[in-house]
Amino acid sequence: MTITRVALPIAAEQLFDYWLPAGVDAPDGSIVRVRLGHRRLAGVVVAHAIGSEVEQSRLLPVEAVEPLHPLPADLLELASFVSRYYQAALGMVLALLVPPLGAGAAARRSDDVAVRFTEPGRTQLPARLRSAQAIALHQRIVQLDSISPIVLATFDEAERRFFRSWVKAGWLAPAAVPVDAPTRVALNAAQAQALDAILSARGFAPMLLHGVTGSGKTAVYLAAAERFVADGGQVLLLVPEINLTPQFEARVRAMLPGASAVSLHSGLADGERRAAWEAAASGRAAIVLGTRLAVFAPLPKLALIVVDEEHDGSFKQQDGVRYHARDVALFRGRQRGVPVVLGSATPSLESWAHARGGRYRMLALPERADPQSRMPDVRFVDDREGRKREGLSDATLQALSACVARGEQALVFINRRGYAPSYKCWSCGWDAQCPRCAVRLTVHRDARQLRCHHCGHAQRLPGACPECGNVDLLPQGFGTQRLERALASALPTARIARVDRDTVRARGAFADVRDRFEGGAIDILVGTQMLAKGHDFPRLTLVVVLGADNALYSADFRATERVFALLMQVIGRAGRAGLPGEAILQTDFPHHPAYRAAARHDYATLANTLLEERNDARLPPATHVALLEAQAHDRAHVDAFLASARDCAMQCRAGCEVEIFAPVPALMAKRAGFERGQMLVQANRRPELQRFLPAWRAQLATRSSSRVRWAIDVDPASF
Ligand code: ADP
Ligand code: ZN
Ligand code: ZN
Numbered sequence: 001m002t003i004t005r006v007a008l009p010i011a012a013e014q015l016f017d018y019w020l021p022a023g024v025d026a027p028d029g030s031i032v033r034v035r036l037g038h039r040r041l042a043g044v045v046v047a048h049a050i051g052s053e054v055e056q057s058r059l060l061p062v063e064a065v066e067p068l069h070p071l072p073a074d075l076l077e078l079a080s081f082v083s084r085y086y087q088a089a090l091g092m093v094l095a096l097l098v099p100p101l102g103a104g105a106a107a108r109r110s111d112d113v114a115v116r117f118t119e120p121g122r123t124q125l126p127a128r129l130r131s132a133q134a135i136a137l138h139q140r141i142v143q144l145d146s147i148s149p150i151v152l153a154t155f156d157e158a159e160r161r162f163f164r165s166w167v168k169a170g171w172l173a174p175a176a177v178p179v180d181a182p183t184r185v186a187l188n189a190a191q192a193q194a195l196d197a198i199l200s201a202r203g204f205a206p207m208l209l210h211g212v213t214g215s216g217k218t219a220v221y222l223a224a225a226e227r228f229v230a231d232g233g234q235v236l237l238l239v240p241e242i243n244l245t246p247q248f249e250a251r252v253r254a255m256l257p258g259a260s261a262v263s264l265h266s267g268l269a270d271g272e273r274r275a276a277w278e279a280a281a282s283g284r285a286a287i288v289l290g291t292r293l294a295v296f297a298p299l300p301k302l303a304l305i306v307v308d309e310e311h312d313g314s315f316k317q318q319d320g321v322r323y324h325a326r327d328v329a330l331f332r333g334r335q336r337g338v339p340v341v342l343g344s345a346t347p348s349l350e351s352w353a354h355a356r357g358g359r360y361r362m363l364a365l366p367e368r369a370d371p372q373s374r375m376p377d378v379r380f381v382d383d384r385e386g387r388k389r390e391g392l393s394d395a396t397l398q399a400l401s402a403c404v405a406r407g408e409q410a411l412v413f414i415n416r417r418g419y420a421p422s423y424k425c426w427s428c429g430w431d432a433q434c435p436r437c438a439v440r441l442t443v444h445r446d447a448r449q450l451r452c453h454h455c456g457h458a459q460r461l462p463g464a465c466p467e468c469g470n471v472d473l474l475p476q477g478f479g480t481q482r483l484e485r486a487l488a489s490a491l492p493t494a495r496i497a498r499v500d501r502d503t504v505r506a507r508g509a510f511a512d513v514r515d516r517f518e519g520g521a522i523d524i525l526v527g528t529q530m531l532a533k534g535h536d537f538p539r540l541t542l543v544v545v546l547g548a549d550n551a552l553y554s555a556d557f558r559a560t561e562r563v564f565a566l567l568m569q570v571i572g573r574a575g576r577a578g579l580p581g582e583a584i585l586q587t588d589f590p591h592h593p594a595y596r597a598a599a600r601h602d603y604a605t606l607a608n609t610l611l612e613e614r615n616d617a618r619l620p621p622a623t624h625v626a627l628l629e630a631q632a633h634d635r636a637h638v639d640a641f642l643a644s645a646r647d648c649a650m651q652c653r654a655g656c657e658v659e660i661f662a663p664v665p666a667l668m669a670k671r672a673g674f675e676r677g678q679m680l681v682q683a684n685r686r687p688e689l690q691r692f693l694p695a696w697r698a699q700l701a702t703r704s705s706s707r708v709r710w711a712i713d714v715d716p717a718s719f
Contacts, residue, residue: 009095029070100270121171211365213572233303240312264290292325376581378599390486420475499527
């Protein structure tokens with residue numbers, strides 16, 4: 001009897017044996033359906049055996065083998081690496097590699113993005129259409145600037161089918177991308193040099209493409225992709241944001257019209273994701289574009305990996321298997337012997353340190369690609385001086401008003417959604433706290449609610465202070481909603497819209513606002529960091545940043561690095577196409593080195609300073625850390641578990657050069673009703689940490705109780 005060893009998506013570090021019915025073939029990597037207790041699970045066959053230690057009468061059969069490509073050997077090896085490195089059960093890691101099973105009938109995401117006809121879609125498509133209904137549909141929508149979800153909702157089933165096939169064939173492209181965008185540009189000298197370095201790399205070659213915003217990094221990736229694809233290879237392109245994939249995909253299709261490209265991200269319907277996965281696994285898809293999960297796509301002909309905006313926090317998964325897609329991409333590049341290009345205007349200090357130390361090749365694009373475009377001037381407005389109206393200084397309002405009067409556009413950026421970040425009693429000092437988290441509640445004025453942005457708790461705005469009965473309660477501080485109102489009253493003729501998680505919850509809403517802004521129907525866009533990434537708006541000439549100071553008060557040692565990166569990104573949004581741009585930063589600390597460096601568009605100096613600080617303080621990337629996080633309803637249980645975890649770390653340290661820190665409460669000491677604590681383990685050399693962790697984790701597993709939930713986060717992104 002053939003026994004298969006199956007890894008199942010459960011936290012236990014164990015494989016399960018099942019017998020394989022005669023005549024059924026399930027090589028290693030096959031995705032199978034089995035029973036575990038009362039549950040039916042999908043798992044991955046990782047080994048075969050002749051017999052099992054489990055008593056024969058208790059062995060269950062494999063119930064079905066999924067008709068999918070088995071996971072190839074290199075992916076099984078990758079999963080095993082990720083499981084070891086990130087201290088996660090193999091079955092949980094493999095679950096990330098398995099595409100959604102059973103073609104789902106859920107709505108297709110591609111329907112939710114506003115699109116419009118490309119030039120060939122306008123002119124050449126009609127001659128190819130046969131059915132009268134298709135011709136009529138084409139006539140009806142060909143002149144629209146943008147076919148948004150609202151228009152789509154009017155289609156019947158047959159029209160939807162035509163429409164989808166046109167999208168698929170590339171006759172329609174996301175509306176945010178200018179139809180007449182030059183599909184191909186002649187690379188400038190710096191770009192050509194970078195391209196040359198990528199193309200001449202042999203085997204594994206990590207490279208950092210450091211280029212200011214608008215320097216033409218994407219043009220370099222795509223030119224490199226074109227060459228690798230022409231040689232029959234597959235290219236993996238990782239991007240941080242689902243919202244950016246349609247735009248990026250359109251650019252890929254425009255630049256590489258012959259190459260078959262698929263997208264892989266969690267916003268796709270199951271059936272679509274599975275089809276994309278199959279296209280990657282079979283080698284049919286030459287370009288696989290996706291968010292962090294796509295790093296696990298099967299790619300038999302992998303020839304190049306690109307990680308765009310490599311510094312972005314969304315590449316790190318914060319729960320379950322806490323992998324960092326950029327780091328997994330680097331492992332994969334080494335495993336497969338292919339170049340890995342990390343691109344960013346503001347590289348992570350980790351990558352910057354490697355590039356400076358010579359472990360990564362540094363490729364620099366110091367200038368904007370478009371010779372007409374200059375980096376915007378940055379002006380500081382001292383928040384402590386002058387008159388202000390609802391948080392907006394006179395100077396800021398004047399600049400906004402002048403910008404709108406010139407027929408140009410502005411972006412007002414604040415990293416807080418809601419109306420105000422706290423609600424306060426001026427008589428006794430009480431402020432509204434979440435009953436389940438150690439944070440203040442945010443005022444949502446339209447809904448007349450206080451909401452917690454961490455656990456979802458919501459309650460009515462109280463009319464009086466629960467402590468002293470005073471009715472004079474005031475929202476304190478500013479969020480996107482409050483700014484939107486303030487701007488509307490200060491600039492009554494400006495057309496203003498807001499973009500944050502509250503306004504773009506509905507599918508397609510983000511693309512819709514972006515299209516309206518691009519089409520000139522909005523003058524001022526107010527929003528959170530969602531707006532910071534990757535969007536090119538030619539008439540956007542003014543960027544205003546408010547509330548950046550908040551991040552400087554954070555206790556997280558990466559706060560300065562993050563606020564600096566974010567500032568460089570937002571500032572880089574302004575003045576992309578010939579029109580001079582300006583950025584205004586309202587701050588209490590106009591002389592802060594991070595702000596000054598951002599104003600000079602000088603990444604390197606600040607990055608080097610920060611690296612020195614990290615070195616002196618023995619913080620990453622100068623050291624390597626893992627964080628043990630624990631939570632329980634009762635603080636005493638958290639403390640007891642962490643105290644025992646510390647003892648246990650001291651015991652099983654045995655010769656590993658690691659430093660073990662005392663347990664402390666998490667930065668957010670309570671969340672969603674759970675008390676939280678953490679404990680840091682640090683090493684000067686990564687292998688020492690990697691040697692220590694498995695033994696410690698095994699010990700922790702024997703000591704934990706059902707009352708305490710815990711996890712080890714290797715290379716944690718935040719504290
Ligand atoms: P990045 O990815 O670095 O932000 P992009 O690749 O998006 O930059 O390029 C920014 C803008 O410059 C785009 O509009 C692009 O079409 C244009 N561009 C890129 N390379 C060139 C070039 N060599 N000559 C002229 N324009 C270019
Ligand atoms: Zn009070
Ligand atoms: Zn809460």
